[in-house]
Amino acid sequence: MTVLTGLRVLVVEDEPVVAMYLEDILDELGCITIGPANRLSEGLALAEGPLDAAILDINLAGERSNAIAELLRARGVPFAFASGYGNAPEGFGAPMIEKPYRTADIGRALNTLLGE
Numbered sequence: 600m601t602v603l604t605g606l607r608v609l610v611v612e613d614e615p616v617v618a619m620y621l622e623d624i625l626d627e628l629g630c631i632t633i634g635p636a637n638r639l640s641e642g643l644a645l646a647e648g649p650l651d652a653a654i655l656d657i658n659l660a661g662e663r664s665n666a667i668a669e670l671l672r673a674r675g676v677p678f679a680f681a682s683g684y685g686n687a688p689e690g691f692g693a694p695m696i697e698k699p700y701r702t703a704d705i706g707r708a709l710n711t712l713l714g715e
Contacts, residue, residue, distance in 0.1 A: 602715050603706065604629035609653035611635065611642040611667060612681070613660045617698065621654065624702050628709070642667040646676070652712045653678035654696065654705070657688065668693065677712035 608630045612618035618635035625632050633650060636642035639662040646653065646667050653671055655664040657680050664680070668691050671678045680687040683698035696708050 601629060602713060603709055606630045606709065606713075607633050607649060607651045608709070609633040609636070609642070609645055609650050609655075609671075609676075609678075611637075611645075611653065611659065611664055612656045613637045613658070614656075617656075617700070621700050621705070624700055624705050627702060628706055630709070638662075639664065639666060643670060646670045646674070650674075650676045652676065652709055654708070655680050657682045657685065663688065665691075679708045679712060 608625055610618055610621055610632050612635050622632045634645050636645050639659050655667055655678055657664055665688050679694045679696050681696040687693055687695040694708050694711055696704055
């Protein structure tokens with residue numbers, strides 16, 4: 600059991616196979632996956648619920664996840680951006696997870712978000 604056990608993590612990822620892989624990693628870490636949401640509207644709806652952290656793909660089939668990040672920030676829910684290319688959107692100060700996802704990177708990012 601770690602500090603990540605039972606952590607409710609919103610996954611916003613538009614690629615189903617990539618989202619499934621991230622779910623497997625979160626399960627391995629003992630986290631509870633919320634979602635995944637593969638569209639901006641789904642992510643916004645799920646971001647209203649009880650969460651401990653979130654991982655946001657920056658580009659959701661052409662839409663940016665910034666609106667979800669703004670909602671999470673207003674609620675005080677820590678989050679990280681994820682992308683296979685590019686940089687995190689400016690102005691959020693959120694960590695960036697590079698794809699492809701790796702268990703160690705996800706664990707480290709979540710621990711950083713929790714201040715561990």
